[in-house]
Amino acid sequence: MQIRLPKRSFSEALAVLDRVVPTRASNVVLTQLWVEARPEGVLLRGSNGEIDLEILVPAEVDGKGVRLVPGQLLGQVVRNLPGELVEIAAEGGELLIESGSFSTRLATAPADDYPQFSFATTEMLHLPAQELARAIQRVRYAASNEDYRAIFRGVQLELHPGRLRAVASDGFRLALYDLALPLEREARLVVPARSADEIVKVLDRVEGEVALGVEGAHLSLAGDGFRLAAALMEGEFPDYERVIPGEFPLEARLAAPALRDSLKRVKVLADRNNHRVDLVFSGGGLEIVAAGDLGRGTERLEAEVPADAEMLLAYNAEYLLDALGPVAQTARLRFSGPASASVVQDEDDAGYLAVVVPLRV
Numbered sequence: 001m002q003i004r005l006p007k008r009s010f011s012e013a014l015a016v017l018d019r020v021v022p023t024r025a026s027n028v029v030l031t032q033l034w035v036e037a038r039p040e041g042v043l044l045r046g047s048n049g050e051i052d053l054e055i056l057v058p059a060e061v062d063g064k065g066v067r068l069v070p071g072q073l074l075g076q077v078v079r080n081l082p083g084e085l086v087e088i089a090a091e092g093g094e095l096l097i098e099s100g101s102f103s104t105r106l107a108t109a110p111a112d113d114y115p116q117f118s119f120a121t122t123e124m125l126h127l128p129a130q131e132l133a134r135a136i137q138r139v140r141y142a143a144s145n146e147d148y149r150a151i152f153r154g155v156q157l158e159l160h161p162g163r164l165r166a167v168a169s170d171g172f173r174l175a176l177y178d179l180a181l182p183l184e185r186e187a188r189l190v191v192p193a194r195s196a197d198e199i200v201k202v203l204d205r206v207e208g209e210v211a212l213g214v215e216g217a218h219l220s221l222a223g224d225g226f227r228l229a230a231a232l233m234e235g236e237f238p239d240y241e242r243v244i245p246g247e248f249p250l251e252a253r254l255a256a257p258a259l260r261d262s263l264k265r266v267k268v269l270a271d272r273n274n275h276r277v278d279l280v281f282s283g284g285g286l287e288i289v290a291a292g293d294l295g296r297g298t299e300r301l302e303a304e305v306p307a308d309a310e311m312l313l314a315y316n317a318e319y320l321l322d323a324l325g326p327v328a329q330t331a332r333l334r335f336s337g338p339a340s341a342s343v344v345q346d347e348d349d350a351g352y353l354a355v356v357v358p359l360r361v
Contacts, residue, residue, distance in 0.1 A: 001037035003088040005059035007081050007099060013044055013055045014075040016205070019198055020053050021046040021071030029113050033071035035088075035095070037061045042088075045117065046071055051195050052117040052218075052229040053202065067095050068109040077104060119227050120213030120220035127164070129210040129223060131179055133203035135166040136196050138177040138326045138352055143193035144170035154190040154233045157219075159183050167240065168193070173319055174240055174355040175326075189219055190233040202228055244355055245336035245343065250281065250311050252335075253304035253347060256327040262299045263324075266290045267317035269297035276359055277317040281309045290317070313338050314359040320344075323354035 017033060025031050027049070034045035034054075039061060045054040067090055078086065083100030090096075094105040136155055144152040149170060158165040161184055167176040191199065199221065203210060210223040218229045263277060270276050270290035278289040284307040287300045313335060323344040324331055330347035338361075344354040 001061070001063040001065035001088075001090045003037055003042050003059050003061050003086075005042060005057060005086055005088075007078065007084055007086050009057050010042075010059075010086055011075075011078050012205075013057045014078055016055065016202060017044055017046040017053060018072060018075045019201060020048050020051050022048050023072050025049070029068070029109075029115070031071060032068035032109055032114070033074055034066065034111065034114055035069055035074075036066045037064050039064075045114075047115055047117070050192060050231045051198055052115075052119075053198075054117065054227050056225045058225075065090055066111045068111050068114060069095055069106050073106065077106070117227075117229055118215045118218050118220075119222065119229050120215035120218070122213065124211040124213040124220075124222070125159070125183065125185075126209045126211055127181060129203045129206035129208065131181075132164070132210060132212075133200045135164065135177045135179045135351075137200050139166045139168040139175035140193060140196055140200070141322045141325060142168040142170060142173050142175035142354070143196075145193075146170075151190060151233060151235045151237060154192050155196040156237050157189045157191065159185055159187040159189075161186070167237065169237065169240055172357060173323065174243060175323070176240075176353050177326075178351040180351075187214070188236045189214065190236060191219060191230055192233055195230040199228065199230060202226060243341055244353070245334075245341050248334040248336050248343070250305070250309055250335040252281065252286065252309075252333045254286065254301060254331050254333065256324055256329060256331040256346075258301060259331060260321060260324050262288050262301055263317050263321055266297040266299055267321075269295045270317055274359060275317045276314050276361075277320070279313045279315065281305055281311045283307075284309070311335060311338065313342065314361045315342075315356060316359060319356050323356050326352055326354075 036043040041059040042057050081099035087098045095108050097104050152170050155168045164179045164181050206223045210221050213220045217232050221228045266288045269292050271292045280287040286303040289298045327346045332345040332347050334343040341355050341357050346352040
């Protein structure tokens, strides 16, 4: 087989696959990248056992064939090629790669032991790729990084008539995002958070729609030039909606960028263990306060808040910053009390909602 293709498109595809193909694995074959010559281009496949990904790169192809090549090594070689075009040829047990004045030969392995990929092909839902990526990205920060947190290490995708919801929680905070879509079916799927990260990276490259389906215990996504399958987690979240307060004695609207910047400045003086910052509402405004062993910092911000509002709330600054992260312009803060959950919403994007629990003081 012989392949000729632009370095740029080849390198971009390999960069996505680099995030999936491990450098080390108990199953050594997973460190290999599947390189297949097809009439329409070169098909690249990689897997880490949880995510299976294939990308078709348009290319001039003569002949057919499949070779397994060390994935990370191939990516490094292609990124550093001097020419704008890459020529690939299979010669015996090697893959010859040439570009400009450079050439190299990489040892290949037979494809017999490479795992089979499980891509759904029926009952596919068609969703806008960029909006699906945005929904996942808005909530990903709230997923747990602790192995013992079980189901909380995932992002739950809920299909409801008329909408899709992405939700994540680590048991201490919650983030959800509702996306209005003409859906008719009901389903709940929990994707491991690390797999959700890779899904977002892939969807960021996709224009238009992506097809979503389920094959066994795998979520499948397919779009122009790619297919992806991600292993799903067992179970679903507890009834998280019950932690969202229904009544709010105090509400405030603030410029989210200004609030984030203030929190970053003030939290430098906060206690290093709980990163405590105090939000003090009084006199129709907001004062942010942090005090630790090394000093005290304060800053007053303009806030749209009732003139007679009086309330002090303490938060882990990192949690509050994460909740404000997806809010581009105006944040709507709703407080149920100093000892009960607070809600952060995006005034310009009604789909986003985050729950942050104040520190006990």
